[in-house]
Amino acid sequence: MSLKVTEGRLTETRVGAGVERRAFGEFVGPRGELASYAFGWTTGTESHVARLTVGIGAGNPGGASFHAIVFDNEGSYACSLVDEPFERVPEGGPDLTAIEARAHEDLPFIWWVVDRVMERDRRARWMKHWLLGSTSIQTGEVFERTEPILYVSHDADDGLWQLIGASDANPATGKLSHLHHAVEYDPTLLDVLDLQPGESAYRTGPDAPWTRKPS
Template identity: 90%
Template sequence: MSLKVIEGRLTETQVGAGVERRAFGEFVSPRGELASYAFGWTTRSEQHVARLTVGIGAGNPGGASFHAIVFENEGSYACSLVDEPFERVPEGGPDLTALEARAHECLPFIWWVFDCVMERDRRARWMKHWLLGTTSIQTGEVFDRKEPILYVSHEADDGLWQLIGASDADPATGKLSHLHHAVEHDLTLLDVLDLEPGERAYRTGPDAPWTGEPS
C-alpha cells in the first residue's frame, strides 16, 4: 500500500473584509494507519497564522485530536501546538491541550502526517504561499483578469513567479501581486503551485491540462 493524502471538501466563508478557508482531507500511511485533517486560514486577518487539526484513532484508546497554528518562519513555515480546538475531523478523538499533545506517544506520527499534507495537498500549498507572501509578476492582461493564465514559471535566479496569458509578455505592463490572490480567481493554479525553482508549466487554454517542464 502506498501513502495517500486524499483531498476533501473546501469551505469558504466571508468574515468581515476577508475570507475564511477550511480544507479537509484524509491520510493513509503505507501500513494502513489512518488520520483525518483540517487546515485553514483567513485572509486580511490581523494575526497572519493558519490553523491545523489532525485526528487519529476515533473510538479507540489513545485516539485524539491535535491542534496547532502554522506560521511563517525564516522563509519557510513552522508549527506550534495550541490548546484551542480548530475543527472536528472524522478520525479524531478528544481534543488535546498543547501539554497533553506533547506527552502523547503518537505526536511524531502527527507531525509526519502534517509534513505529508503540506507537501501533497494542493490547498496546503496555497496556504503556504499565503503564509510566505509569495510574490508573482503578472502581465497586465492577467492582472486585470482579461486573459486566463496559460504560462507559469518559477524563476531559478530570484525565486519570482511569472504568470502570463495569451498575449506576449511585455515587461512594461508587468504588475506585482501575491501569488495566492491569483489562485483565488483560478483554482486550476493549484496544480502548479509545487513548481520548483527553474521549472515552468503551460497549457493551451483555461480548461486544458498543465504541462510541466524545466525552464
Template identity: 70%
Template sequence: MKIQVVEGRLLEGPDAAATGMDRRAFGEFVGPQGELASYAFGWTTGADPHAGWLTVGIGAGNPGGGTFHARVFDNGGQIAYALTDEPFESVPEGGPDLTADEARAHEDLPFIWFVVDRVMERDRRAWWMRHWVLGTNCIQTLEVFERREPVLLVTHDADDELWQLIGTTDAAASTGKIGHLYHALDADPTLLDVLDLTPGETATRTHVGAQWTTT
C-alpha cells in the first residue's frame, strides 16, 4: 500500500487580538502497512517570532493511543520541531493529549516523526506554513507586487534558490520588488500548487485557475 496524505479542511479567521489571520489545516495519514494517523497544523500571521504548531494523533480508543503536539520553528534556515506540553488541536485518530516528556517516552514517537515528515512533504498547506515560518523572500515584478497582474510564471532559481513571481509583463521590462512569498500566497491561494518547486524548476499557467505546467 502506498503512503497517503489526504488534505482535509482549512479553517481561517482573524486571531483573538485581531492582529493577524489564524490558519489551521487538518488531514489524514495512511501508512504503508495501513497505519492510521490524523494531523493538524497551523500558524497565526501576526505572531512574532514566526512559529507554527502541529498535532498528530494515533490509536483512538486503544491503550497505546495518544495525541502528540509540537512547535514548528526556524532553526538556521531549516524547519525544526520541538515537542510541547501545550495541546494545539484535537484530531479524530488521537488518544489522550501527551506532555512533551510522555511523548518522548512513547514507543511510537519515531512513527510520529515519520508522519510529520510525510505531511510536510505532501500537504500543500504545510508548504505555505513552511514559507511563513522561514520568511522566504521572492522577487516580484512591480505589477505583481502591486496586485495589478496575476502571477503566471513562478521560478525557483537553481544558483541562488531565489523565488521569482512574474505576471503578464516581461520581467526585463519591469521593476523588481522584494517581498515575502507567503504574502503573495495570501493574495492568491492558487499559488499553493507550486510552493514545492525544487531549485531549477519553473511553473507557468495561462490564467488564474488554469493548470500549472512545471518544467
C-alpha cells in the first residue's frame, strides 16, 4: 500500500481585516496506519504562527489528539507541541497536553505524518508560503487582475516567484506582493506552489492544466 494524503474541506471565515482558514484531511500510511489532521492560519495579523491537530487511534487504547503550533524556522517550518486544542478530527482521541504528547510512544509517528502532510497537501504549501512570507513579482496586469496568470517561475538565484500573464513582463511596471495573496484570487496556483528553485510552469488559459518545466 502506498502512502496517501487526502485533502478534505477548507473553511474560510472573515476575521477583522483578515481571513481564518482551516483545512482538514485524512492520512493513510504504507502499512495502513490511519490519522486525521487539521491545520489553520489567519491572515491580516502580525503573528505568523499556524496551528495544527493530528489525531490517531479513535476509540482505541493510546488513541489521542496532538496539538501544535507551526512557525517559520530559518526558511523552513518548525512545530512545537501546545496544551490548547485546535480542532476535532475523526481519528482523534482525548486531547493531550504538551507534556502528555511528549511522553506518548507514537509522537515520532505524529511528526512523520506532519511532514508528509506539509509535503503533499496543497493547502499546507499555501500555509507554508504564508508562514515564510514568500515574495512574488507580478506583471502590472496580473497584479491588477486584468489578466490571468499563465506563467509561474521560482527563481533559482534569489528564490523570488514570478507571476506573468499574456503580456510580456516589464520590469518598470512589475509589482511585489506576497505569494499567498495571489492564491486568494487564483486557487489554481495551489497546483504549482511546490515548484523548486529553477522550475517553472505554464498554461494556455485560466482553465487549462499547468505544464511544468524542470530546471
